[in-house]
Amino acid sequence: MRILHTSDWHIGRTFHGTSTMDALAEVLSALVEQVRDNAVDAVIVAGDVFDSSTPAGPAYTLLGDTLVALHDTGAKVIVTSGNHDSAARLGFQARLLRDGIHVVTDPRAIGTPVTISDSDGPVHFYGIPYLEPAIVRQYWPDATLRTQAQTMAHAMGLVRAGMAAHDGRSVAIAHCFAAGVDATAGLEREVRQGGLDVVPLDVFDGPDYIALGHIHGRQQLSDRVRYAGAPLHYSFGEQHKERGSWLVDLDAAGLASVEWLPLPVPRRLVTLTGTLEEILSTENIAAHAGDWVCAVYTDALPQSEPMRRLKAHFTHCAMVQHAPVGGAERAERSYAERLKSAVTDTERIEAFLEHVRAGQGPSERERELIREILDERVAAEALV
Structure with a gap:
């Protein structure tokens, strides 16, 4: 079976105040052609389809057009929700979509696979929507779910239980921050409280392939565990990271090969x-x-x-x-702190000049002028 792994479309995001809708439409159109040209059987979209929990109308239009175009290639499509999506809004779409397009947003369905068969038998796809511990622990009151690691471990336990009940190959889809990734500063959700949000790699043991979303650059954590990244650049911090998706082949025994398919960059x-x-x-x-x-x-x-x-x-x-x-090498004291510690008028003036000049203090000639002016003021005050 041939699978295309993509994620983090972030439909509706702006880039420094400019809409990315047209650029993303161009890239997603190229992705559809890749699916067609490579005879892909199943397309995985691993979360953050939308950039907002309340997407505007054009975002729904682009998603609908892309899903229909993917379906028209003959491929099945499996979409999960991410931390930017509203699972309820994305799940609402599922009732309106045609057969062969699956939108997975319900945590209670994690152990129930979407099954697609080929000549080698069935492949079971286990979608794991983004799981916020405080929200999903109501579904599993007997489990300890305080961290992302605990919650994802519980979810993968449900996946492995599903695997035990369904013979055949398996693929898991998740949206999380896995241990060992190289994140883009300011984009992916920060790791909080000493690493509580980091999911250990061994949590993903079991399935033949793990399709992850949330990180905007492609990452290979093992042969089986990978991030596809976003199809469009959403930050200057991403500018050197390739855009594309993973083409995954499963044979009768499991994972056979993985190939990177680059996508076009509309504007460098x-x-x-x-x-x-x-x-x-x-x-x-x-x-x-x-x-x-x-x-x-x-x-x-x-x-x-x-x-x-x-x-x-x-x-x-x-x-x-x-x-x-050299500005970064200077002492990182605030203007208020420098004024507070200044003893003489000369020090106060120097602090002011460094502040307004982004760390650049007075030149030697300026220091001479400052001394002359201050000396003249002292002399004038002495005559009063």
Whole structure:
């Protein structure tokens, strides 16, 4: 059986205030063609289909169009909910969908597989929707479910019980933060309370393949356990991570092979670092005029209207940051703390200059001027 593993579509997300709907539609259309060209039997979408629990109308339209297009290739489709989705809203769609499209949102159905057969027999797909311990412990009052690790371990126990009752190969689908992943800062949910949200890898023992979602970059935690990542870049922190999906082949004995299928990137992301003049060089403008640009300028002092100047040449400049050279190496004391510890007027002025210049203190000539002005003030006060 041939399976395509994708996840984290995040339909409805914006990128620095710009809708990603058209770009995502382009990428998902390419994914449908991959399913058709590779004669895929089953498509797995491992959570975070929507970016919000209250998606707007166009998000439903794009999801519906994509699921119908996938179904028209002849493939079966299995979708689970993630931490961004509303399981109730996503589950509502299930009643309206045609045969062969399965939306799994009910935790109580974890041990009941979606079964698809090929010439080698049945393959049982066990969908695990995102499980928030405080919400799902009502379903299993006798189990201790305080952490993601405990909750996912319980869910996988239900999967293994289902496997014992159903002969054949098996695939589990989950949306969680597994041990050993390399997360994108600021995007995936932070690991809290000393790692309580991290799910150990051995929790996933049993099935022939584990299709995971939640991490936006592709990850291979073992031959059997993988993240597909998001099909579109949603942050400059992801710009060097490939977009695509896993093509998984099962033979009669279980997992046979896994291949990465890259997806197109509608608009590249690039971070340009240097002085503002260097960033606005002829070479950069020629190479990146059509890209999403994050500009990190290193001038000692803040420059006038940097975003306006950048957008004049980089239409899709989305971010501008001032990071003067050496600024990160200076003492990380707040302006208020520096003022509080300052003893002399000279120290107070120097603290002010460092604050407004992003860490750049007075030059030697400026120090001389400060001393002269303060000396003149002292002399004037002495005459009063």
